[in-house]
Amino acid sequence: MLRDLLSEHKSSFKDYTELRAQVNTSSRVTLLAGNMVSNAQSSGGGVSARVYKGGTFGFASGAEYSAESVKNILTAATDNALFMDNHVKKGQPPLPTLTADNVGLKLKPGSEAPQSVLIDFANELDSIIEKKYKKLTSRTVVADYLGIEKMLVVSDGASSHSFQPRSTVYVFMSAETDDGIPIELFEPFSALGQFDTLYPDPKNLMESVDRLYEQLMHKREGVYSKAGLCKCIMHPDLAGILAHEAVGHTVEADLVLGGSVAAHNMGKQVASELVSMVDFAHTALGKPCPLPVYVDDEGVVAEDALLIEDGILKSYMHNRESARHFDVKPQGNARAFAFTDEPLIRMRNTAILPGKSKLEDMIASIDDGYYLVKTGNGQADTTGEFMFSVELGYEIKNGKLGKAIRETTISGVAFEMLKTVDMVSDDMLWSCSGFCGKKQYMTTAGGGPALRCEINIGGR
Amino acid sequence: MSKSRQELALYALEALKKAGADKAACKVTRSRKEEFNIEANNFSLLRTLFNDELYLKALIGGKKGVVSVNKLDKDSIDKAVDDCVTLAKSATPDEAEDIAEKAENKSFSRNIGGPDMASLFTRTKEFLEQSKDEFPKIIFESMASEFTASETTYVNSNGVEFNDECECYSYGPMFSAKDGEKSSSFNYTGSTLTRLDKPFMDIGLMRALLDESVRSLDTRMVDEKFVGKVIVAPTCGDMIWDTLLYSFLGDGSLIEGTSRWKDSLGEKVADSKLTMRLAPLNEGIVGGERFTPDGFEAQNTDLIRDGVLNSFALSLYGSKKVSKPRALCSSGALEIVAGDASLADMIKSVEKGILLGRFSGASPGASGDVSGVAKNSFLIENGAVTDAISETMVSFNVVDILQNILSISKERNEDGSSLLPWCLFDGITVSGK
Numbered sequence: 001m002l003r004d005l006l007s008e009h010k011s012s013f014k015d016y017t018e019l020r021a022q023v024n025t026s027s028r029v030t031l032l033a034g035n036m037v038s039n040a041q042s043s044g045g046g047v048s049a050r051v052y053k054g055g056t057f058g059f060a061s062g063a064e065y066s067a068e069s070v071k072n073i074l075t076a077a078t079d080n081a082l083f084m085d086n087h088v089k090k091g092q093p094p095l096p097t098l099t100a101d102n103v104g105l106k107l108k109p110g111s112e113a114p115q116s117v118l119i120d121f122a123n124e125l126d127s128i129i130e131k132k133y134k135k136l137t138s139r140t141v142v143a144d145y146l147g148i149e150k151m152l153v154v155s156d157g158a159s160s161h162s163f164q165p166r167s168t169v170y171v172f173m174s175a176e177t178d179d180g181i182p183i184e185l186f187e188p189f190s191a192l193g194q195f196d197t198l199y200p201d202p203k204n205l206m207e208s209v210d211r212l213y214e215q216l217m218h219k220r221e222g223v224y225s226k227a228g229l230c231k232c233i234m235h236p237d238l239a240g241i242l243a244h245e246a247v248g249h250t251v252e253a254d255l256v257l258g259g260s261v262a263a264h265n266m267g268k269q270v271a272s273e274l275v276s277m278v279d280f281a282h283t284a285l286g287k288p289c290p291l292p293v294y295v296d297d298e299g300v301v302a303e304d305a306l307l308i309e310d311g312i313l314k315s316y317m318h319n320r321e322s323a324r325h326f327d328v329k330p331q332g333n334a335r336a337f338a339f340t341d342e343p344l345i346r347m348r349n350t351a352i353l354p355g356k357s358k359l360e361d362m363i364a365s366i367d368d369g370y371y372l373v374k375t376g377n378g379q380a381d382t383t384g385e386f387m388f389s390v391e392l393g394y395e396i397k398n399g400k401l402g403k404a405i406r407e408t409t410i411s412g413v414a415f416e417m418l419k420t421v422d423m424v425s426d427d428m429l430w431s432c433s434g435f436c437g438k439k440q441y442m443t444t445a446g447g448g449p450a451l452r453c454e455i456n457i458g459g460r
Numbered sequence: 461m462s463k464s465r466q467e468l469a470l471y472a473l474e475a476l477k478k479a480g481a482d483k484a485a486c487k488v489t490r491s492r493k494e495e496f497n498i499e500a501n502n503f504s505l506l507r508t509l510f511n512d513e514l515y516l517k518a519l520i521g522g523k524k525g526v527v528s529v530n531k532l533d534k535d536s537i538d539k540a541v542d543d544c545v546t547l548a549k550s551a552t553p554d555e556a557e558d559i560a561e562k563a564e565n566k567s568f569s570r571n572i573g574g575p576d577m578a579s580l581f582t583r584t585k586e587f588l589e590q591s592k593d594e595f596p597k598i599i600f601e602s603m604a605s606e607f608t609a610s611e612t613t614y615v616n617s618n619g620v621e622f623n624d625e626c627e628c629y630s631y632g633p634m635f636s637a638k639d640g641e642k643s644s645s646f647n648y649t650g651s652t653l654t655r656l657d658k659p660f661m662d663i664g665l666m667r668a669l670l671d672e673s674v675r676s677l678d679t680r681m682v683d684e685k686f687v688g689k690v691i692v693a694p695t696c697g698d699m700i701w702d703t704l705l706y707s708f709l710g711d712g713s714l715i716e717g718t719s720r721w722k723d724s725l726g727e728k729v730a731d732s733k734l735t736m737r738l739a740p741l742n743e744g745i746v747g748g749e750r751f752t753p754d755g756f757e758a759q760n761t762d763l764i765r766d767g768v769l770n771s772f773a774l775s776l777y778g779s780k781k782v783s784k785p786r787a788l789c790s791s792g793a794l795e796i797v798a799g800d801a802s803l804a805d806m807i808k809s810v811e812k813g814i815l816l817g818r819f820s821g822a823s824p825g826a827s828g829d830v831s832g833v834a835k836n837s838f839l840i841e842n843g844a845v846t847d848a849i850s851e852t853m854v855s856f857n858v859v860d861i862l863q864n865i866l867s868i869s870k871e872r873n874e875d876g877s878s879l880l881p882w883c884l885f886d887g888i889t890v891s892g893k
Binding site: 032033035036037038039040041042043044045046056057058059060061062063064076077080081083084087088090115116119123137138140174181182183184227228254255257258259260261264340342376377378379381382383385387388389391406407408409411412413439456458 | 497499500502503504505506507508509510511512524525526527528529530531543546547548550551552554556577581599600601602604636638641643644645646685711712715716717718720777781820821822823824825826827829831832833835850851853855891
């Protein structure tokens with residue numbers, strides 16, 4: 001656990017200053033077709049400082065964490081801030097002082113599972129998969145852990161100590177169609193906590209792994225989707241990535257200032273009135289979020305950001321500086337991934353809120369369309385134009401699920417596509433297995449219900 | 461412990477051997493970065509990073525453990541050694557695990573005299589001002605211009621030792637054009653440099669891409685579906701070349717046996733106009749790899765030569781696992797050998813098609829099927845580039861399409877990281893909304 005070598009330097013802060021100590025630890029075991037291709041641990045930590053002067057920041061970081069190195073890093077960051085202020089001369093006033101809070105540890109670091117736990121888990125799960133599913137041509141099992149511990153002091157008096165452990169299992173399966181075309185599917189399992197606590201026995205995952213194999217067998221018989229605009233049901237997994245990629249990024253205030261489509265839509269109808277979307281801090285709908293954030297890396301106590309309410313764009317996500325620009329209160333979205341990273345405006349637990357429809361009724365309501373179930377990845381533009389891969393989907397014919405479809409892509413413009421949403425399911429699923437990339441990596445969670453909408457689908 | 465990085469690497473190597481490693485490798489890296497950041501056309505941050513890395517690999521009876529930490533004091537090294545050996549002991553044995561055999565030890569130096577931050581600031585400021593004058597509708601959502609330096613020592617228990625020192629500058633803006641409520645798709649580019657002797661605006665495709673963004677403020681939807689010709693720009697190289705490298709030529713798909721090219725070594729897999737190589741030693745590549753993670757001195761590797769599959773991109777482990785030769789370098793520094801067509805003639809040869817500037821799509825599965833959205837792209841009609849397009853999808857099979865290369869341009873984008881020409885393909889499906 002990190003020792004506090006930071007507080008003693010508070011008295012030397014002259015301008016707005018953040019001083020942060022951090023350590024990221026990770027473990028990974030990868031079995032590729034039964035071969036242990038990865039058995040690795042890493043640890044990266046150190047101290048960083050960021051100083052604001054006249055409208056620009058100076059930042060510095062170093063791997064050594066000692067009283068002497070903290071002082072040196074603070075000096076280097078201050079020198080960088082002075083260099084920028086002298087050369088850029090923005091002439092901005094100091095950042096506003098916020099109510100200072102001290103946010104302590106909610107979860108305690110230091111109880112990581114030994115690597116042998118990840119190895120045994122991966123070996124056992126791989127062995128079950130190899131024996132049980134005869135039509136696989138290959139398989140990959142990954143057991144992964146990431147823990148991020150941070151300690152922060154800020155010149156306006158805020159301080160915090162936080163720890164976020166995330167443990168993940170990935171299962172990839174490959175098979176071939178009758179004409180020899182390789183096909184694949186994967187399923188991530190991820191949650192907040194230590195690996196051995198979350199995954200005591202591989203057999204606990206088998207219901208989901210069985211379903212993955214069954215879906216892969218459906219995909220073996222899959223047909224190509226028919227290209228064009230069509231009525232679809234998006235599984236919650238896709239709704240979650242839609243919330244993150246296509247909407248979430250466009251309402252990050254730094255991207256708004258960089259020209260995103262959301263700049264001209266504040267207070268306007270950007271989605272069907274059935275759509276509401278929130279970037280939750282730590283608690284969503286009465287339950288803990290998958291990756292709770294209690295305080296951000298500018299020392300701002302985290303609150304929920306209501307982004308879209310009943311289809312109306314209500315707010316952006318902010319850091320201290322953008323909040324001042326837009327004259328709003330920051331809500332704790334400034335986050336840094338590694339000790340070498342400066343805080344950027346990032347999402348936390350971003351979700352479209354559940355509605356009132358039943359998924360089975362939504363499927364039954366479509367005569368000719370698709371049920372889009374799994375996505376591999378997605379990208380979105382600051383214009384709101386997005387693209388997601390669809391790794392698994394099914395035809396819907398006369399209200400019933402039909403054949404699986406081969407890999408395809410869906411695309412659209414978020415604020416146009418969301419206006420076509422006319423049914424929202426009453427359930428909700430979260431996913432927190434991936435990393436968001438925006439200069440730095442970041443752990444984020446996305447969630448949502450199933451949506452009925454019109455969307456452009458690729459195909460032949 | 462104020463020791464040189466060679467002394468630290470050798471200390472850790474000896475400690476691994478004493479702790480029971482049959483074979484071991486150790487890499488010590490010290491790095492520094494100085495980086496200017498721009499947000500929304502304005503300087504926002506100056507960042508200075510100092511970091512260390514100790515990478516350890518231990519093999520005990522074919523069982524592997526890998527540990528990396530960013531501390532180089534004696535206690536941290538000793539703990540990392542213990543952890544690495546513990547990891548190895550608990551792993552599953554695999555006869556394919558190995559390290560490079562003894563070869564000539566070498567040292568490399570690509571230093572450029574340290575950072576000139578005043579000049580880097582001036583070049584960055586000049587670029588922002590030039591852009592404001594020439595392209596007032598451009599917004600740089602973000603940009604970094606930076607100096608990086610790294611010093612690395614690699615040693616292994618077979619007696620291999622490499623030392624490398626490397627310094628360079630790089631810059632990379634992400635931008636779009638904005639006019640009232642109209643906005644173009646974002647685009648990005650950048651270069652890695654050894655000197656700051658030219659304005660950033662005059663390097664590579666920078667000016668052309670900013671101009672294209674402005675011209676993309678007004679777009680046209682392709683209102684039909686057709687199968688036809690597409691010129692893939694160097695900026696879109698990842699769509700095809702990186703996909704081939706990572707999805708069909710690398711360890712993963714070959715060990716799994718899912719690569720469509722697993723039995724194609726020595727066979728024709730592409731049009732004979734295509735030669736694709738990993739070229740870390742090419743003089744146009746800045747800071748290219750000098751030794752591989754396995755501990756071999758890096759050499760350029762022709763993956764596809766005149767359309768024939770010449771080499772997989774296999775590591776030492778992958779090579780032993782599938783009994784095929786390893787690649788002579790590990791990754792990156794992709795070069796597509798220039799063709800004999802001018803880009804202007806390539807455009808003139810297309811009656812109806814697309815100039816594809818960027819592709820927003822998913823990585824293809826093992827089948828090679830790809831579909832995605834054409835970004836920063838233009839229609840080609842009657843031999844001329846006309847309107848920017850939006851909401852247009854392209855789909856094709858990344859392996860099959862290599863047989864349909866009509867021409868490769870003489871001109872290449874050489875950005876210090878890769879050397880890529882424009883390439884005209886036939887048989888790509890283009891569909892509008």
